[in-house]
Amino acid sequence: MRRLVRVFAASVALVGLCSSAYAETTQEIVNKAPNGLALTPPMGWNSWNKFACDITEETVRKTADAMVISGMRDAGYQYVVIDDCWHGKRDANGFIQADPVKFPSGIKALADYIHSKGLKFGIYSDAGRMTCGKRPGSQGHEYQDAIQYARWGVDYLKYDWCFTGDRNAKEAYALMADALRSTGRDIVLSICEWGTAKPWEWAKNIGNLWRTTGDIWDSFDKKHKEHDWALTVMAIVDINEPLWQHAGPGHWNDPDMLEVGNGGMTTAEYRSHFSLWAMMAAPLMAGNDIANMDEATRSILLNKEVIAIDQDGLGVQGRRVAKDGDREIWVKPLSGGGKALLLFNRGDRAVPIRATNEQLGVPANFKAKVKDLWAHKNLNRWSGAIEAVVQPHDVQMYRIQP
Numbered sequence: 001m002r003r004l005v006r007v008f009a010a011s012v013a014l015v016g017l018c019s020s021a022y023a024e025t026t027q028e029i030v031n032k033a034p035n036g037l038a039l040t041p042p043m044g045w046n047s048w049n050k051f052a053c054d055i056t057e058e059t060v061r062k063t064a065d066a067m068v069i070s071g072m073r074d075a076g077y078q079y080v081v082i083d084d085c086w087h088g089k090r091d092a093n094g095f096i097q098a099d100p101v102k103f104p105s106g107i108k109a110l111a112d113y114i115h116s117k118g119l120k121f122g123i124y125s126d127a128g129r130m131t132c133g134k135r136p137g138s139q140g141h142e143y144q145d146a147i148q149y150a151r152w153g154v155d156y157l158k159y160d161w162c163f164t165g166d167r168n169a170k171e172a173y174a175l176m177a178d179a180l181r182s183t184g185r186d187i188v189l190s191i192c193e194w195g196t197a198k199p200w201e202w203a204k205n206i207g208n209l210w211r212t213t214g215d216i217w218d219s220f221d222k223k224h225k226e227h228d229w230a231l232t233v234m235a236i237v238d239i240n241e242p243l244w245q246h247a248g249p250g251h252w253n254d255p256d257m258l259e260v261g262n263g264g265m266t267t268a269e270y271r272s273h274f275s276l277w278a279m280m281a282a283p284l285m286a287g288n289d290i291a292n293m294d295e296a297t298r299s300i301l302l303n304k305e306v307i308a309i310d311q312d313g314l315g316v317q318g319r320r321v322a323k324d325g326d327r328e329i330w331v332k333p334l335s336g337g338g339k340a341l342l343l344f345n346r347g348d349r350a351v352p353i354r355a356t357n358e359q360l361g362v363p364a365n366f367k368a369k370v371k372d373l374w375a376h377k378n379l380n381r382w383s384g385a386i387e388a389v390v391q392p393h394d395v396q397m398y399r400i401q402p
Helices: 002-011 026-030 057-069 107-116 142-152 169-182 233-246 267-279 295-301 304-310
Strands: 043-046 079-081 087-090 096-098 120-126 156-160 188-191 209-211 252-254 284-286 319-324 327-333 339-345 351-356 368-372 377-382 385-390 395-401
Touching: 043 120, 057 079, 057 107, 079 156, 096 142, 107 120, 107 142, 120 142, 142 169, 156 169, 169 188, 233 252, 233 267, 233 319, 267 284, 267 295, 267 304, 267 327, 267 339, 267 395, 304 395, 327 351, 339 351, 339 385, 385 395
Parallel strands: 043 079, 043 284, 079 120, 120 156, 156 188, 188 209, 209 252
Antiparallel strands: 087 096, 319 327, 327 339, 339 395, 351 385, 368 377, 368 395
């Protein structure tokens, strides 16, 4: 806290000023040192996909409790993140406050409760004058908001891109990154700019993850009838997959939060959704009602063997190595020389899919142990190929370890 006092004294002149007064060259932004956080893709829960603006302190506390009771915390889900609509007004000095009706105990008390559960706390803001839900944004208050977040005990900031006018995305996100770092508190920065300014080309040392697409909605491949920005799981996969070379420890492509358990897809489609996110080394931010999830949802979100693929320390994003109509083969390199293999059927009928040494990227004499990660059973040793009949919109997923 003493550090915060010094930071406030140094930065008070910046508070309330137009952010256009802050400018760095593109090269200066790209050359920033990484903050050393999120060396594996962040895991946790975010309120938006299920609750949107209907979020309250009580719901967040119940979710934190459920993350512990369900085993999600022990499976690696760390962050409890409040998305949009938690905001009240700014006080007389310009510091943002929580909505006193929705969050009567205040954000600091809520963060303390979440920390007491062995979890980390995340919050949401926007680089514009308003958030997407038309609450106060952080534009012109970046350092002041960062100080407030650090005082509250925030560990993760999702930073959106609504009502930003003609702001430059590189400068806006670099400004908030600097503000967060200046507090002396470790705060993961999630850049939610929807991929418009291609953050994968410049944000590696600014944020820890960046959205590559518009918002996900709870559908496998059926387009939304009204909103072009609402993207299906398949649409997001096809945008995010080619960006694989830009991901790595501390800087991840973010294809948006999980919809597993929200009711718009079948169990097979949710299994594919989760498996593809794991193969793409994506952040695994659950977006369902954890306190009331069914067994099918629980079995997907708590598959520790699939989670281990996502969290593998090598930090390489998997990619599609073969495609034949609706049949796809995906491979993700793992630490220790292993590989994750995904056979994916996008089609509406069951089909056989065969992966070979060539597609796996291994020599002809390669020998390895094979485990089916959804059936949780060891198979015969790899001996040049594997073939399986994959059900519609479903996957077969394997860990192949020399």
